[in-house]
Amino acid sequence: xxxxxITSAPGKVIxxxxxxxxxxxxxxxxxxxxxxxxxxxxxSHHNSSITLxxxxxxxxxxWDHSILSTIPTPTDxxxxxxxxxxxxxxxxxxxxxxxxxxxxxxxxxxxLYKCIIPTKTNLQFKLISTSPIGAGLGSSAAVxxxxxxxxxxxxxxxxxTKDIINKYAFLGEKCIHGDPSGIDNLVSTHGGAISxxxxxxxxxxxxxxxxxxxxxxxxxxRSTKILVQNVRILYETLPDIIKPILDxxxxxxxxxxxxxxxxxHNSTILAQLINLNQALLExxxxxHESIEKIKLLSNQLKIGPTKLTGAGGGGCxxxxxxxxxxxxQFKTVLNDQYGFETIETQLGGPxxxxxxxxxxxxxxxxxxxxxxxxxxxxxxxxxxxxxxGPNQYLSWE
Ligand SMILES: Nc1ncnc2c1ncn2[C@@H]1O[C@H](COP(=O)(O)OP(=O)(O)OP(=O)(O)O)[C@@H](O)[C@H]1O
Ligand SMILES: C[C@@](O)(CCO)CC(=O)[O-]
Ligand SMILES: [Mg+2]
Numbered sequence: 250x251x252x253x254x255i256t257s258a259p260g261k262v263i264x265x266x267x268x269x270x271x272x273x274x275x276x277x278x279x280x281x282x283x284x285x286x287x288x289x290x291x292x293s294h295h296n297s298s299i300t301l302x303x304x305x306x307x308x309x310x311x312w313d314h315s316i317l318s319t320i321p322t323p324t325d326x327x328x329x330x331x332x333x334x335x336x337x338x339x340x341x342x343x344x345x346x347x348x349x350x351x352x353x354x355x356x357x358x359x360x361l362y363k364c365i366i367p368t369k370t371n372l373q374f375k376l377i378s379t380s381p382i383g384a385g386l387g388s389s390a391a392v393x394x395x396x397x398x399x400x401x402x403x404x405x406x407x408x409x410t411k412d413i414i415n416k417y418a419f420l421g422e423k424c425i426h427g428d429p430s431g432i433d434n435l436v437s438t439h440g441g442a443i444s445x446x447x448x449x450x451x452x453x454x455x456x457x458x459x460x461x462x463x464x465x466x467x468x469x470x471r472s473t474k475i476l477v478q479n480v481r482i483l484y485e486t487l488p489d490i491i492k493p494i495l496d497x498x499x500x501x502x503x504x505x506x507x508x509x510x511x512x513x514h515n516s517t518i519l520a521q522l523i524n525l526n527q528a529l530l531e532x533x534x535x536x537h538e539s540i541e542k543i544k545l546l547s548n549q550l551k552i553g554p555t556k557l558t559g560a561g562g563g564g565c566x567x568x569x570x571x572x573x574x575x576x577x578q579f580k581t582v583l584n585d586q587y588g589f590e591t592i593e594t595q596l597g598g599p600x601x602x603x604x605x606x607x608x609x610x611x612x613x614x615x616x617x618x619x620x621x622x623x624x625x626x627x628x629x630x631x632x633x634x635x636x637x638g639p640n641q642y643l644s645w646e
Contacts (some may be wrong), residue, residue, distance in 0.1 A: 251606045252372065253291040253614055254402060257637065258394035258601040259389040260284035260380040261436045262462065262567050263557045265505045268480050268533060269498035270430035270447060276502055277509065278432050279349045279442035280462075282598025283628075284380035284575060286391035287635050288399050289621050293373045300373040301358060304409025304624050305382060308351045310344060314370040328418070329423050333363065349472070350383070357389075357424040358396060361417055364398040366462065374399070375621045378618060379628045382465045385559020389473065390433030392422025394601050409412070409457060413437050414601055428481070429619035431632050433559075440600030444506045445597065454509055456596055461570040463552070465583055466538035466590040475536050476560040483533060494529050501526050523569060524552035535561035543568070543589070544561045546582060602637055602645040613643060 259280040266276025292301045293311070300311040320336040339361045346352055358374070376395065382388045397417035401409045418434035432445045442454040484491045505522050508515055527544065530536055536557055543566045544555040551573035557564070570576060583589045609617070619624070620634050637645040 251403065251405065251618070253289065253397070253508045253609060253611070254604060254606045255287060255635075255643070256395045256398040256402070256601065256603045256619065257285050257635065258391040258398070259297075260286070260378075260391055260466070261433060261599055263385075263432065264558075264595065265502040265522065266432075267499055267559055267561070268477070268530065268535060269495045269502075270432050271428055271444065271477060271480070271497050272484070273447050273449065274495055275446045275449070276430065276432050276442065276505065277442070277444050277454070277505055278436045278599050280436050280440040280600060281380075281386065281594055281595035282440075283594055283632070283636070283640065284378075284386055284592075285636065286378040286380065286388065287631075288395035288619055289373070289375045290399050290403070291373045291618075292410065293371045297370050299362070299370060300387060301355070302375040302621075303351075303354055304380055304601065305376070306348075307355060308346075308348070308349045308357070310346065312340075316340060316343075317359070317362070317367075320363055323360070323364050326364050326420060327636065328422070329360065333360070336434075337363075339393060348567065353425045353474075354392065355388070357393060357421045358575055360392075361396050361400055361421050365397075365417065365533065365627050367402050369403055372403070376633065377621065377626075377631065379631050383472065383564070384472055385465055385473075385557065385564035387433040387437055387466070387559065390418065390422055390437040393418040393425070393434055394437045396421060398601050398603060398640035400550065402605065405558070409632040411600065414438050424505045425474065426477060428477055435572060438600050439598050442509070442555065444502075444509075452506075452507070456509065457512065461597050463568045463576070463580070463596055464558075464567045464592040465515075465543050465555075465568065467537070467543070467563050467565065467594070468589065469539050469589075470510055471537075471560065471562035471564055473560035476562045480533050482559075491533070494532055498526060498529050501529075505562065509553055516569075520569065520571065523556045523613050527554070527556040530557055530561055531541040537561065537563045539563055539587070539589070540566050542587060543583065546579060550579050552568045552576060552579050599645075601637045604643045604645055608644040608646070616642075
């Protein structure tokens with residue numbers, strides 16, 4: 250057995266083009282190395298069983314393999330089969346899983362499990378993340394990527410490429426989102442910055458180092474699936490009005506792509522594009538009063554432009570820091586007055602990574618066993634052991 254081992258994938262920021270990306274328009278996104286999801290796969294404590302241990306969402310469940318074998322094995326691995334979906338939902342119901350966060354994570358796990366390793370058993374999947382969950386930073390995509398990567402490693406029949414990891418992660422995103430564009434799983438798989446068009450050309454971008462961002466987490470919960478559905482309803486009700494808005498978002502992303510692809514960014518135009526994109530997202534009703542508050546304050550204090558990121562409706566914004574002089578005051582108001590969380594970050598960093606079984610020493614395993622047992626750990630404690638980078642403790646590859 251090739252366990253234990255660990256996989257990891259980053260969260261992301263969408264700089265331009267969320268929602269319009271679903272309609273084949275251009276979008277630009279970048280990974281965030283410091284906000285990563287980690288999946289530690291070990292042998293299960295129970296015989297013939299599969300255990301999920303997802304403490305971030307307070308979800309723990311063990312299935313006997315005989316229950317999972319009642320679900321048929323998917324033959325087409327590119328779309329969600331409705332018959333298999335029905336079977337999985339029956340298992341979810343019979344397992345008394347009622348919380349939507351738990352249902353989404355379980356549906357994604359079981360679908361990928363049935364596609365990739367339907368006969369494997371005696372496994373425990375422990376997942377923790379340093380990213381806010383359901384907040385626009387691509388947590389669902391990172392979960393899909395770590396699961397896809399881990400299951401392909403367990404399957405051990407073909408060489409694992411990023412394209413295959415991404416293909417199954419996209420299927421995982423379909424389980425959670427319904428109608429994803431594919432940008433979140435792509436950037437989480439490959440890392441770096443990507444200019445993406447569904448059914449079009451994908452290009453990897455090199456970002457300059459002067460892209461300091463402040464992420465603000467409003468703590469307002471929302472679901473990407475529902476926000477995407479709401480935009481779909483608007484689109485179908487008022488196509489003549491919504492189509493030009495989506496086209497304008499496409500033009501914004503194309504313009505931003507051309508600016509970001511040159512060495513000397515024109516930051517004035519970039520700021521205008523961020524403001525325009527935010528205004529168009531507001532017109533699609535995917536903003537939120539918490540987001541508007543952050544935008545107004547960043548304008549008042551002349552920090553730089555603010556835009557929602559991901560599906561909106563609450564969740565997170567990013568502010569491009571153009572003037573640092575009022576930054577401490579900006580953060581103080583956001584944290585102390587509004588009760589939001591702020592994260593200063595840089596864009597980019599590696600995509601999915603693995604520490605295979607043969608690269609984990611007994612000291613590593615002892616440390617991982619202890620880390621994955623603790624609940625509610627601070628981000629820094631997790632980073633100390635798991636974060637890939639120049640001073641990494643594990644041998645990520
Ligand atoms: N750490 C985690 N543990 C378990 N499940 C998670 C975790 N992170 C994300 N998920 C799953 O992903 C779902 C959230 O996905 P959703 O797409 O709504 O938000 P997001 O991916 O954070 O934001 P966006 O898609 O806008 O970038 C949760 O309902 C849960 O099922
Ligand atoms: C809202 C959306 O555009 C971005 C979510 O991060 C959905 C998607 O592209 O899959
Ligand atoms: Mg998501």
